[in-house]
C-alpha cells in the first residue's frame with residue numbers, strides 16, 4: 001500500500017500507524033489501491049468496448065470481483081470468514097477502532113513505545129491495561145460498561161441485522 005493511500009486509510013479510521021494494511025482496509029471499507037486500480041481499468045475498458053449502456057452491470061460485477069479478491073487476501077492474512085466485510089450493521093467509530101485494534105490510549109500499547117512507564121492498569125496492579133481489561137475486568141469502568149455485550153459479543157452484535 002502506498003504511503004499516501006495508507007495515511008488516507010488511517011485518517012479515515014482515526015487509526016494509529018501501527019495498524020496493519022489489511023486491518024486498515026477492512027476497518028475503513030476502502031479497497032486496497034491495487035484492487036481498486038484493477039477494477040477501474042476493467043470498467044474503463046468495458047466503457048470503450050460497449051459504451052455506457054451496460055456500464056451499471058459491469059460496475060456491479062467488477063465490484064463483486066474486487067470484494068472477492070479482498071476477502072481472499074483477508075482470509076489468507078487472518079482466516080476471517082467474510083462476515084465482517086459483508087456486515088450491514090455496526091458503524092465503526094474512533095473508540096471502537098481503538099478497541100478492536102488495541103492501538104490507542106491503552107497503557108499496554110503506549111508502553112510499547114515508551115509513552116508510559118508501565119503497561120499495567122493504574123487501578124489493578126499486575127494486570128495490563130488493554131481493551132479487554134478496560135471493558136470487562138477493570139473496576140474503574142464497571143458502572144459505565146455494565147450494559148455492554150459480553151466479551152464475545154461486540155463483533156456478534158455488529159454482525160447482526
Ligand SMILES: [Zn+2]
Nearest residue numbers: 121123124138
Ligand atoms: Zn484496571
